[in-house]
Amino acid sequence: MPFLTETEPPRGVALDVMPGIRRIVARNPGIMTYHGTNTYLIAAADGLTVLDPGPDDPIHVRDILAAAGETPIRRIVLSHTHHDHLGATAALQSATGAPTYGFEHSAALRFTPDHPLADGDVVAGLTAVHTPGHASDHLAFAYQDILFSADHVMSWSSSIVNPPDGDMQAYYASLQRLLDRADRLYLPGHGPALLEPRTLVAEMLAHRRKREAAILEALHGDPASVTDLAARLYAKQNPMLKIAAERNVLAHLLKLRAEGFAAEHGAVWHAT
Template identity: 60%
Template sequence: MPFLTEPEPERGASLAVMPGIRRIVANNPGPMTYFGTNTYLLDTADGVVVLDPGPADDHQHVGAILRHSGGQIAMILVSHTHHDHVGAVPALQQATGAPTVGFRNSAIADFDADVKLDHGGSIAGMVALHTPGHASDHLCFALPAASGERVLFSADHVMSWSTSIVSPPGGDMADYFASLKLLLDRDDDLYLPGHGPPLREPRALVREMLTHRMIREQAIAKKLKDGPFDTFAIMDALYSQLNPRLRKAAERNVLAHLLKMEAEGKAVREGELWRAV
């Protein structure tokens, strides 16, 4: 797939994305986060809106958000409740008193949004799209015709540098397929993801991601004909060339596929083993 790369961003800097939108990259690089979590600052008439404050353990990142926003934060948006996106919310809310905004049903016990959104809800001039799959409470935010371009904050549902992990129980492969198809029916010009650089002409990559998942599922179904196998054995056969640091995540993706296939009557569990129906 035609993934993008970028030079390592300057830490603590406010990086211009387009008029009224800036990005600060948290210092939490890793095999699942690329150079780190993207925090977006959106300039509005009511003040700065912060999307995804980042992880709890990066205090300098929170300081950078406060510095570059002038402390005038109108609200804190959360795309989903994975720790690298929501962890810094308490510190930022304590410093600013800004209300939090997220999906109506939080996936974690210690975050409950002050303003709860559902699919199609409006906030700060944007429309929320419920896009579960990577996370059950995942939201993308659509900003119509910003500077002539239709912008989607795609968070971790679609990233420019990698595919997303789908790890049950919070991750659901059937939901992921459906959410990718939802984006294919849209005509956004630019995605601003939760990790990695902006993605222009995004639908081509979304289409390839969906095709990739379908091919992966077909490979799992073929492997099961020689089964039964556990998830590790399937992962080991299908991801043999993968970076060892990503093999556990790949095994979680395999499980997500198997659960989808089980619900569709294509696979069945026998303890820790799986076989074709």
């Protein structure tokens, strides 16, 4: 798939993305986060909207406040409640008094948004698009002709689907939903902007279907555990990537089981 790379962006500064939108990259680079989480500052009529405050890092919170300057932060919007997006929320809210907005059914036990959002709700020009799969409470946000795609579609890598909150059936459906849209540009939760995004979305969906077919073919040949299947189908050496591969394989198997194509006995899966 035609993933993008970028030079490591400057830290502690807000980078202009387009008029009215700036990006601050958090200091949490890693094998699962690329250069770090993208926090977006979006101009609104009454001040600023912060989309995804990022990880629990006081330096990043200071960076957000410094970038805002004299312009008040009026609201804090969450794409989903994974720690690298949610972590700084409490500190930023404490510093600004801004209310929080997120999906109406939070996947984080200790977080409930001040303003729950349902699919199609609009806040400061951002229209919530429920895109479960990577996370059950995942929202993308449509803004004019762009989409803040968060972790559902990223320009630098595919997303992990980690059960039980991650759901491969939902992920397929959410990818198809984005294919049916006509957004010009995606601004993801990690990595650079993505032009012509529907091309990548189509390739991601095709890749998942190909992977699913390979898993089912392997099971027809010989029942296997999740670990065995992941080792057979993914060439991953890094321990974290091996774990991610196993979680993706499990998500595929659970989808196949729900559709009647696979079943498990203990730790061993087989085709039905």
